[in-house]
Amino acid sequence: MSTVTTLPLGDLHASLADPLLDAMTFLNEVTERYPGALSFAPGRPHEGFFEPEDVHAYLDTYLTHLAERGLSGSAVRTALFQYGPTKGIVADLVARTLANDEGLDVDPEALVLTVGAQEGMLLVLRALCATAEDVLLVSSPCYVGVTGAARLLDLATVPVPEGPRGGPDPAAVRAAARAVRASGRRPRALYVVPDFANPSGTSMPLAARAGLLEAAAEEGLLVIEDNPYGFFSREPGEQPGERPTLKALDGNRGRVVHLGSFAKTCFPGARLGYVVADQRVAAPDGRTTLLADELAKLKSMTTVNTPALSQAVIGGMLLHHDCRLRAANAPARAHYAANLAVLLRELERHFPAAERARLGVSWNEPEGGFFAVLDVPFTADEAAMERCARDHGVLWTPMAPFYPAGGGERRLRLSISALSAPQIEAGTARLAAFVRSACVRAAAG
Amino acid sequence: MSTVTTLPLGDLHASLADPLLDAMTFLNEVTERYPGALSFAPGRPHEGFFEPEDVHAYLDTYLTHLAERGLSGSAVRTALFQYGPTKGIVADLVARTLANDEGLDVDPEALVLTVGAQEGMLLVLRALCATAEDVLLVSSPCYVGVTGAARLLDLATVPVPEGPRGGPDPAAVRAAARAVRASGRRPRALYVVPDFANPSGTSMPLAARAGLLEAAAEEGLLVIEDNPYGFFSREPGEQPGERPTLKALDGNRGRVVHLGSFAKTCFPGARLGYVVADQRVAAPDGRTTLLADELAKLKSMTTVNTPALSQAVIGGMLLHHDCRLRAANAPARAHYAANLAVLLRELERHFPAAERARLGVSWNEPEGGFFAVLDVPFTADEAAMERCARDHGVLWTPMAPFYPAGGGERRLRLSISALSAPQIEAGTARLAAFVRSACVRAAAG
Numbered sequence: 001m002s003t004v005t006t007l008p009l010g011d012l013h014a015s016l017a018d019p020l021l022d023a024m025t026f027l028n029e030v031t032e033r034y035p036g037a038l039s040f041a042p043g044r045p046h047e048g049f050f051e052p053e054d055v056h057a058y059l060d061t062y063l064t065h066l067a068e069r070g071l072s073g074s075a076v077r078t079a080l081f082q083y084g085p086t087k088g089i090v091a092d093l094v095a096r097t098l099a100n101d102e103g104l105d106v107d108p109e110a111l112v113l114t115v116g117a118q119e120g121m122l123l124v125l126r127a128l129c130a131t132a133e134d135v136l137l138v139s140s141p142c143y144v145g146v147t148g149a150a151r152l153l154d155l156a157t158v159p160v161p162e163g164p165r166g167g168p169d170p171a172a173v174r175a176a177a178r179a180v181r182a183s184g185r186r187p188r189a190l191y192v193v194p195d196f197a198n199p200s201g202t203s204m205p206l207a208a209r210a211g212l213l214e215a216a217a218e219e220g221l222l223v224i225e226d227n228p229y230g231f232f233s234r235e236p237g238e239q240p241g242e243r244p245t246l247k248a249l250d251g252n253r254g255r256v257v258h259l260g261s262f263a264k265t266c267f268p269g270a271r272l273g274y275v276v277a278d279q280r281v282a283a284p285d286g287r288t289t290l291l292a293d294e295l296a297k298l299k300s301m302t303t304v305n306t307p308a309l310s311q312a313v314i315g316g317m318l319l320h321h322d323c324r325l326r327a328a329n330a331p332a333r334a335h336y337a338a339n340l341a342v343l344l345r346e347l348e349r350h351f352p353a354a355e356r357a358r359l360g361v362s363w364n365e366p367e368g369g370f371f372a373v374l375d376v377p378f379t380a381d382e383a384a385m386e387r388c389a390r391d392h393g394v395l396w397t398p399m400a401p402f403y404p405a406g407g408g409e410r411r412l413r414l415s416i417s418a419l420s421a422p423q424i425e426a427g428t429a430r431l432a433a434f435v436r437s438a439c440v441r442a443a444a445g
Numbered sequence: 446m447s448t449v450t451t452l453p454l455g456d457l458h459a460s461l462a463d464p465l466l467d468a469m470t471f472l473n474e475v476t477e478r479y480p481g482a483l484s485f486a487p488g489r490p491h492e493g494f495f496e497p498e499d500v501h502a503y504l505d506t507y508l509t510h511l512a513e514r515g516l517s518g519s520a521v522r523t524a525l526f527q528y529g530p531t532k533g534i535v536a537d538l539v540a541r542t543l544a545n546d547e548g549l550d551v552d553p554e555a556l557v558l559t560v561g562a563q564e565g566m567l568l569v570l571r572a573l574c575a576t577a578e579d580v581l582l583v584s585s586p587c588y589v590g591v592t593g594a595a596r597l598l599d600l601a602t603v604p605v606p607e608g609p610r611g612g613p614d615p616a617a618v619r620a621a622a623r624a625v626r627a628s629g630r631r632p633r634a635l636y637v638v639p640d641f642a643n644p645s646g647t648s649m650p651l652a653a654r655a656g657l658l659e660a661a662a663e664e665g666l667l668v669i670e671d672n673p674y675g676f677f678s679r680e681p682g683e684q685p686g687e688r689p690t691l692k693a694l695d696g697n698r699g700r701v702v703h704l705g706s707f708a709k710t711c712f713p714g715a716r717l718g719y720v721v722a723d724q725r726v727a728a729p730d731g732r733t734t735l736l737a738d739e740l741a742k743l744k745s746m747t748t749v750n751t752p753a754l755s756q757a758v759i760g761g762m763l764l765h766h767d768c769r770l771r772a773a774n775a776p777a778r779a780h781y782a783a784n785l786a787v788l789l790r791e792l793e794r795h796f797p798a799a800e801r802a803r804l805g806v807s808w809n810e811p812e813g814g815f816f817a818v819l820d821v822p823f824t825a826d827e828a829a830m831e832r833c834a835r836d837h838g839v840l841w842t843p844m845a846p847f848y849p850a851g852g853g854e855r856r857l858r859l860s861i862s863a864l865s866a867p868q869i870e871a872g873t874a875r876l877a878a879f880v881r882s883a884c885v886r887a888a889a890g
Contacts, residue, residue: 005667005699006725012739013575021742047519050526052508055754056501063497074492081495081712115560115748122747126597130458148746152571153598222450254450267526269753280451294457297466301593302567302747303560307755308714309500 015151020144023401026382030389038427039395040414043198043370045264047418049332058316059309062090065319080312084305086296088113090315094260094274096323101231102245104258110278110292112299113306117228117261117273121191122149122302123295124224124257124275128188129155135180137190139168141402143198143226146191159404160190166202167194170215177219189222189257194246196229196369199402199413203233203367206242209249217255222279228261229369232336236327247276254279257291262314265325265332270310337368339416342424344372350432359439363414370417373399376435378442380412391437394430460596465589468827468846475831476840483872484840485859488643488815490709492863494777503761504754507535510764525757529750531741533558535760539705539719541768546676547690549703555723555737557744558751562673562706562718566636567594567747568740569669569702569720573633574600580625582635584613586847588643588671591636604849605635611647612639615660622664634667634702639691641674641814644847644858648678648812651687654694662700667724673706674814677781681772692721699724702736710770710777711762715755782813784861787869789817795877804884808859815862818844821880823887825857836882839875 009016027041066076079089091108098104114120125146129136136150140159150157160168160176168190177187192212194204204212216223225246233243240248247258258276266272277291299305321328344365351361360377378384380398389395397415399408414431416424454461472486511521524534536553543549559565570591574581581595585604595602605613605621613635622632637657639649649657661668670691678688685693692703703721711717722736744750766773789810796806805822823829825843834840842860844853859876861869 006727006733007736009726009728009739011575012572012726013743015746016572016739016742018742021745024745044528047522047526050522052522052525055504055525059497059500077492077495077497080497080500081492081714083489083708083713115752116750118749119747127457127461130456145746145749152743152746263528268528268750269526271748271750271752281454281457282451283454288451291452294454294461297461297463298458298597300466300469301460301590301597302564303716304563304590305561305713305716307560307716307752309754309758310752313754 013152014154015148018148018151020148020401023382023398027385027395027397030386031395034389034393034395037389037393037395038419038423038430040416040419040427040431041395041397042418043415044268044418046332046335048335050267054317055313058313058320060316061319062312062316065315080308082308084308086300086305087111087292088274088306088311089308090311090318093315093318093323097318097325098260098276100324101326102248103240104245104248104276106276107278110276110290112275112277112292112295113311114273114275114299115303115306116263116271117226117259118145118149119299119302120259120273120275121146121224121226122152123298124259124277125149125155126153126298127291127294128222129153132156133185134188135185137168137173137176137180137187137221138404139192139197140404141199141399141408142191142404143193144402146226147404156185157404158187162197162200162202163208165205165208166197166200167192167204167208167212170211173212173215173221174219177221187219187221189224190216191224191226192246193226193228194230195227195233195243196366196371198229199371199397199399200373201364201366201369201371203243203369206244209244209246213246213250213255217253223250223256224259225256226259228264231265231325231329232333232368234326236324236330265329266314266317270314272306272310272314333368336370336417339419339421339424340366340368340372342421343414343416343428346425346428347374350428359436361435361439370415372414372416374412374414376410376412376438378438379409381409384438385412388431388434392430392434394427394434396431458597460593463593463596465593465846468843471827472830472842475834479834479838479840482834482838482840483864483868483875485861485864485872485876486840486842487863488860489713489863491777491780493780495712499762500758503758503765505761506764507757507761510761525753527753529753531745531750532556532737533719533751533756534753535756535763538760538763538768542763542770543705543721545769546771547693548685549690549693549721551721552723555721555735557720557722557737557740558756559718559720559744560748560751561708561716562671562704563590563594564744564747565704565718565720566591566669566671567597568743569704569722570594570600571598571743572736572739573667574598577601578630579633580630582613582618582621582625582632582666583849584637584642585849586644586844586853587636587849588638589847591671592849601630602849603632607642607645607647608653610650610653611642611645612637612649612653612657615656618657618660618666619664622666632664632666634669635661636669636671637691638671638673639675640672640678640688641811641816643674644816644842644844645818646809646811646814646816648688648814651689654689654691658691658695658700662698668695668701669704670701671704673709676710676770676774677778677813679771681769681775707759710774711759715759717751717755717759778813781815781862784864784866784869785811785813785817787866788859788861788873791870791873792819795873804881806880806884815860817859817861819857819859821855821857821883823883824854826854829883833876833879837875837879839872839879841876
């Protein structure tokens with residue numbers, strides 16, 4: 001009994017053997033080993049818009065708001081310090097923001113405030129994928145948060161290839177759903193990021209959105225729409241045009257569960273996200289509830305409540321901006337758009353059309369957001385990434401880990417969110433030098 | 446496609462059919478229906494110790510601390526606003542507090558800051574209970590948070606009866622572990638709340654703690670120690686005596702995973718908890734990590750990070766109190782101790798020895814904490830609870846839902862944490878009137 005217990009990793013849950021986790025660990029190690037490297041890897045927002053003093057102001061704004069709504073000092077204290085309603089305390093402000101910015105008419109009762117959109121994913125997957133027969137369809141490449149949550153819950157996922165213009169192709173969705181049914185399982189839902197997807201950076205055009213909803217309806221799939229970057233899609237006041245949310249397009253049909261996050265529109269440190277879950281749930285006795293109420297029951301088993309502190313500070317920030325985050329984020333949007341333009345311009349400069357045709361290099365041209373994808377004629381794996389950091393002083397993210405069923409070996413993700421324009425210029429030059437040498441190396445090998 | 450999607454509850458995850466959730470919903474409904482009723486139900490802390498202004502002061506204290514440690518303004522901003530390390534940012538302060546208050550020598554690297562102890566439970570259960578063969582032993586009656594987390598993860602739990610003096614009896618632990626193995630499954634860990642357990646209020650004496658650790662070691666069980674109330678167990682500076690934590694008793698043997706919470710010692714609205722997981726984990730390639738690092742990988746799939754805001758405010762509170770929460774909570778401890786004394790005194794006054802012997806009424810006498818349990822000669826179920834609220838204007842919590850395998854039908858939980866002494870006096874009088882009438886009713890029936 002005197003020896004320290006050692007647990008074989010194999011005795012712990014299988015999700016800990018996820019190669020993705022090793023990839024992230026490796027990326028962090030390389031980042032630490034080459035502190036001088038410019039990094040196109042992190043997807044975190046630009047920090048220039050944050051000031052600690054603001055937290056005090058936002059908190060006061062929210063507490064004043066509660067007092068103005070008639071809450072006594074003791075009731076305000078309770079709201080801030082105590083356990084609170086599992087669905088959260090700022091649903092009314094989030095609903096107003098969704099109405100102003102997305103034209104969504106959301107009943108606050110259909111909202112659950114979560115600890116980041118990640119907890120929302122976990123709750124939605126847990127509620128919908130009830131048995132070993134239930135399968136989640138995911139666009140491929142896919143955000144790693146949702147595949148990770150599925151692994152933690154031992155849920156099966158089936159990738160649906162993302163089309164060139166973004167989003168899973170409706171025909172591929174139908175085929176995947178039918179193949180799953182043919183295998184005796186139940187395709188339950190489809191996870192998709194319609195706007196500036198992580199990692200591909202692509203956004204679905206209007207027709208693709210309508211087609212996806214139609215395919216989902218035909219196949220009896222719910223659509224889980226994850227929308228962390230949608231706020232950057234257009235100027236404040238500009239009409240949705242090409243990019244209404246799937247939730248807005250679906251109207252009152254209840255086919256879409258909508259996940260939101262304040263990590264990019266406010267700041268990540270609050271870890272505040274939300275789920276819009278207005279579907280009706282019918283109990284055997286005929287009573288009906290909202291899916292949001294069922295998600296709240298699951299949340300009581302994951303985090304009990306979302307911290308009132310985070311809700312109060314973000315709530316104050318929403319009030320400060322009159323519940324209009326598109327307007328509040330106009331400077332951020334312009335900053336990211338300018339960064340992306342610099343990246344695309346510099347890629348063009350270093351790889352003119354003839355040159356990139358000769359080398360077999362290409363990239364997509366996202367209309368906004370944080371990410372773009374570079375296709376190269378060599379394996380862009382961890383070894384290549386480390387060589388690039390060591391020999392050229394620039395970092396990026398291999399795409400392969402974003403493909404649940406393999407693929408993406410010759411693709412790399414470039415994020416512009418945390419860099420300045422001069423850093424992007426210098427970084428692209430270094431990246432170009434690496435790509436040329438790797439092309440030579442590949443041709444030689 | 447024009448109808449709103451309705452989901453049969455039976456198509457959602459089975460944990461949503463948990464009768465416990467219905468019990469909690471019913472309790473909330475009754476509480477709303479009888480707003481005038483005095484309530485012995487809620488386990489939330491007394492609010493008299495909180496002031497909103499304190500949040501600003503604590504936040505500033507923490508940010509100043511970071512600056513004094515040499516962080517640049519930009520680094521401070523990053524710590525507060527950005528995504529942060531998955532294990533958290535205040536582990537050093539939590540480790541100092543555990544050293545000061547519990548005599549625990551904890552490597553900050555072995556700490557994971559979580560969104561309440563609830564997320565800690567979820568992570569520990571997920572890591573340890575890897576397959577359908579792995580079983581969690583829980584003391585019975587048991588805190589509902591852990592059985593809920595197990596249901597969400599589809600994990601089997603096996604109750605081990607709590608002895609009269611608190612904590613599962615070592616012999617019962619051995620018997621349960623052997624029965625589980627005999628059934629072809631693996632008893633993986635034992636969950637226990639050694640101090641002022643919710644719901645029973647009992648605390649394990651030193652001998653019982655040592656015996657429990659011995660039984661766990663013999664049966665190859667890890668012990669999951671949940672310690673939300675331990676801080677109230679003694680005066681600041683007083684020696685552990687009868688009540689060292691199981692983690693402290695275990696020394697460096699690595700048999701105990703320790704869960705902590707700041708909900709009672711600081712405030713619930715921060716939703717901050719932590720896990721001490723210093724066990725070594727050995728990968729197939731021979732490399733070893735700390736269990737805390739593996740839990741952090743799982744946390745990246747549940748909430749990504751614990752909100753930096755919550756960590757900063759609680760971190761500032763710890764600094765403000767020189768990382769000594771027992772001293773900071775001396776007034777709270779005195780308040781709860783006085784409340785509990787009033788409850789026990791009033792129960793004695795309304796049910797003198799002869800009287801309670803005649804009626805068949807008894808109660809336990811916890812040495813502190815929030816809860817006591819009353820045993821009655823009638824079924825103390827939801828119907829009885831509602832009659833009590835309607836006819837006598839007092840609320841309590843039926844114990845039966847805390848028994849994973851049934852039991853507790855004639856027991857009710859009384860919480861004194863959120864009431865004043867006069868409310869406890871009035872509430873006990875009302876409760877006594879209800880108990881007498883229910884005894885008559887039971888005798889007649």
